[in-house]
Amino acid sequence: MTDTVLYLIAAVFLLSACHLLRARWEGLSAATRYGSVAAAALGAKLIVLDPLTVATASRAGLVPLPVLMGAALYVSAACAFRLLALALRTAEPPRRAVRRELALAAGALLTSLGFQFLAAPHLAGSDLVSSPSHRWYLVAYDATITLYLGYCLSALVRPLARRARLAGPGLLRTALRLFVLGTLAGLVWNAWTVDDMIRAATTSAQDGGDDTLSAVLGALCVGLIAAGASTTLWTPVSSTVRGWLRARRRYRALTPLWAELHAVLPEITLVRPGGHLWPSHVHFALYRRVIEIQDARMILRHYADPRTPDWLAEATRRFPPPEEHASVVAEAASLVGALERAAVGALPTARGTDTPAPHEPHHPLDAEADWLAGLGAAFATSPAVAHVRTTARAQRASAVSG
Numbered sequence: 001m002t003d004t005v006l007y008l009i010a011a012v013f014l015l016s017a018c019h020l021l022r023a024r025w026e027g028l029s030a031a032t033r034y035g036s037v038a039a040a041a042l043g044a045k046l047i048v049l050d051p052l053t054v055a056t057a058s059r060a061g062l063v064p065l066p067v068l069m070g071a072a073l074y075v076s077a078a079c080a081f082r083l084l085a086l087a088l089r090t091a092e093p094p095r096r097a098v099r100r101e102l103a104l105a106a107g108a109l110l111t112s113l114g115f116q117f118l119a120a121p122h123l124a125g126s127d128l129v130s131s132p133s134h135r136w137y138l139v140a141y142d143a144t145i146t147l148y149l150g151y152c153l154s155a156l157v158r159p160l161a162r163r164a165r166l167a168g169p170g171l172l173r174t175a176l177r178l179f180v181l182g183t184l185a186g187l188v189w190n191a192w193t194v195d196d197m198i199r200a201a202t203t204s205a206q207d208g209g210d211d212t213l214s215a216v217l218g219a220l221c222v223g224l225i226a227a228g229a230s231t232t233l234w235t236p237v238s239s240t241v242r243g244w245l246r247a248r249r250r251y252r253a254l255t256p257l258w259a260e261l262h263a264v265l266p267e268i269t270l271v272r273p274g275g276h277l278w279p280s281h282v283h284f285a286l287y288r289r290v291i292e293i294q295d296a297r298m299i300l301r302h303y304a305d306p307r308t309p310d311w312l313a314e315a316t317r318r319f320p321p322p323e324e325h326a327s328v329v330a331e332a333a334s335l336v337g338a339l340e341r342a343a344v345g346a347l348p349t350a351r352g353t354d355t356p357a358p359h360e361p362h363h364p365l366d367a368e369a370d371w372l373a374g375l376g377a378a379f380a381t382s383p384a385v386a387h388v389r390t391t392a393r394a395q396r397a398s399a400v401s402g
Contacts, residue, residue, distance in 0.1 A: 038080035045073035079105035088159035115141035182224030189217035257376030300338035302348035308337035319383035
């Protein structure tokens with residue numbers, strides 16, 4: 001695993017820790033606290049034991065420092081996982097149980113550091129290498145850390161699964177299930193450390209990097225834990241994304257009608273449309289498009305052809321629209337008649353005071369955009385509206401020829 005990937009994984013753990021601290025799940029305050037500590041410790045451990053960090057410490061003459069700090073952070077993360085398991089059983093774990101686990105963690109840390117001291121390793125490239133006679137101390141160091149972390153993770157699986165079963169439908173259950181899967185992946189990832197023990201026993205060296213399987217297991221564990229920690233962000237993020245997509249779909253649905261109107265009435269354009277519809281601009285673009293279409297409808301009221309109702313009556317006898325679409329088809333037919341008059345340069349006529357404007361209910365933007373999209377669909381696809389358009393053009397042609 002490259003240094004960049006390791007640093008990215010560490011950043012995921014640290015960000016997850018920060019987010020868990022902000023999350024407030026009812027009855028799980030201690031659990032989120034211990035989960036935050038575990039995630040932060042794992043992230044810091046990955047940074048401290050990264051080969052680039054170890055090499056930098058070696059050049060500064062501080063070879064033992066990242067090893068000691070890494071072991072302490074690893075054991076701290078494991079201990080936090082064990083305390084998390086206790087916190088999932090009761091809201092606040094008993095102090096005696098907490099002290100017992102802290103003592104066990106201290107014992108595991110001191111034991112592992114003792115084996116590390118006896119191994120007396122030195123840095124060779126990105127590997128820690130000890131003398132052949134001391135290689136078993138290096139194996140014992142790996143075994144101590146691996147066994148302790150395995151004990152803590154295995155103790156965590158059952159309470160997590162129990163909490164997931166008891167939690168009602170929602171984000172908490174989803175988060176707990178993802179944590180269960182992440183913990184199981186972590187157990188397998190931890191068990192694969194036996195590969196490092198075999199290498200230490202046969203070559204007196206501790207690998208400074210991860211092989212392919214270890215990298216895959218680590219990425220799986222990190223991904224599941226990060227997904228579980230970020231579940232509280234899913235709702236606002238998904239709502240925002242859905243809002244963008246809906247606004248973009250409505251904007252595209254209005255484009256054919258707007259293009260027809262703009263071709264005859266270019267003055268309705270408030271701002272020249274750009275080439276790209278960025279997510280940050282889509283809501284304003286939709287609002288602007290609705291306003292431009294409504295401006296065109298208001299202008300075209302002064303071009304209304306008084307014969308349009310007769311043409312529409314004939315068209316609906318030949319092509320009866322569904323009852324629920326009758327009003328939209330009538331509006332689209334009126335729009336077509338007026339647009340045809342405006343297109344040939346007819347002079348606008350002032351509306352009489354006895355002819356009220358059509359009722360325009362004030363809709364929310366989304367509802368109004370949907371209604372205008374339906375109007376555009378009728379404008380473009382209704383056989384009755386097409387008949388009105390054909391009749392209007394024929395009448396204009398005969399008037400010009402006559």
